[in-house]
Amino acid sequence: MQRLALRMPNWVGDALMVLPIIDGLTALNIEVELLGKSWLADLFSGYNVTTFNIPPQLFKAQQEYKRILAKDVVLFTNSIRSAAAASLANKNTVGYLTVGRSIFLTHGLKKAQGLHETEYFFNLAAYAVNNIFAKSLTKKPEFKLKIGQNSVKNAEDILLSNNINANYLVLCPGATGHGVNGESKVWPYWDGLIKALIKQKIALIACPANNEIEKFTQIFPREVKILPGVNLSTYAAIMQSSKLVIANDSGPLHLAAAVNAQVLGLFGVSSPKRVAPKNAYILGELGKWPLLSQVLQALKEYL
Incomplete structure (x- = not known):
């Protein structure tokens, strides 16, 4: 079973912008684990995904990362701490090359300018899927949150x-x-x-x-x-x-x-x-x- 963990954004609005990626990964038969705030479990309760609450403290976050089954983590957050926690848990990390993070990234991508946030997230996920699974991630033009x-x-x-x-x-x-x-x-x-x-x-x-x-x-x-x-x-x-x-x-x-x-x-x-x-x-x-x-x-x- 191929798995991919997504370190979700910390805001509800931003997290919803990842919906096309979850749908795309599911279409590729890649099992998804969502990492981040505690409300993720409720927000995505209509999906067949596993959620993990990542604490803000570095050591506690590192321990939580060790619990996930996926070996690879896509970081939609931009902080050094989020990258460090995953890296120190021996996970392969994929994220944007913001200042100071490159040492904690297995695969780093330079962030393009002038895009909608959904495009920033999707481009990073597509880059990860190509590098990790040698597959192409496709995005539907429309998406809708599934409600249980x-x-x-x-x-x-x-x-x-x-x-x-x-x-x-x-x-x-x-x-x-x-x-x-x-x-x-x-x-x-x-x-x-x-x-x-x-x-x-x-x-x-x-x-x-x-x-x-x-x-x-x-x-x-x-x-x-x-x-x-x-x-x-x-x-x-x-x-x-x-x-x-x-x-x-x-x-x-x-x-x-x-x-x-x-x-x-x-x-x-x-x-x-x-x-x-x-x-x-x-x-x-x-x-x-x-x-x-x-x-x-x-x-x-x-x-």
Whole structure:
């Protein structure tokens, strides 16, 4: 059995960009092991993959790498530490040649410039598959996150218990991380948008992460149904059944796009050309947020 371990990105949105690679490896009958954050097991519960939680501490990470069956690891992370942990566990490593990492890479690839993040990831995986297995990795033009039946059932039960019908919008005003100059990735006109949507008597829901519950409770009026404690796969199922998802450049934006939900993405700090899902409708650009009037005009296509 041929196996390949993928050290996944540390952000949900980036991890979803690896989906075409997982599909491509499966088509080549290569068994996949996913390494990274603990939420990988839930996010990819619809796939026949093994997941491993890699701790941030170098020694503990090294010990976890020793547990995996694959001899070869593709590193979608760019840190020296992630490469060192795999290398010190006697794994063959494949990664981009960022500063200081070459000593820990069995196969290093120079990173091209100006590509979408999905292309960066795919190029590295294709390079690895060619060098390790002498095979060609192919990518389907479209891909979709597989959701397990348990997650679909959980989503249905949550919506039913909260009297939410099929015509609902999912609001995702949170965003982790910042721009290169420390700017917030949160669109500045959420308050006005929510007031406008409430006037139209549209069912609105929000599914905050555990660290967002208090903030969401404070900023949302009672007309927005807050559904806390929803795991990623169930969240994906809720989005898939929605009328529309509105999100900042964030994990939820990519999660909604990955299940082919109708998505309106709001950009102003990061570059849509580099990171936006290709099947989402995007407003804004690097350095320029969309106005509230522009977002309301775009919503007429969906409501």
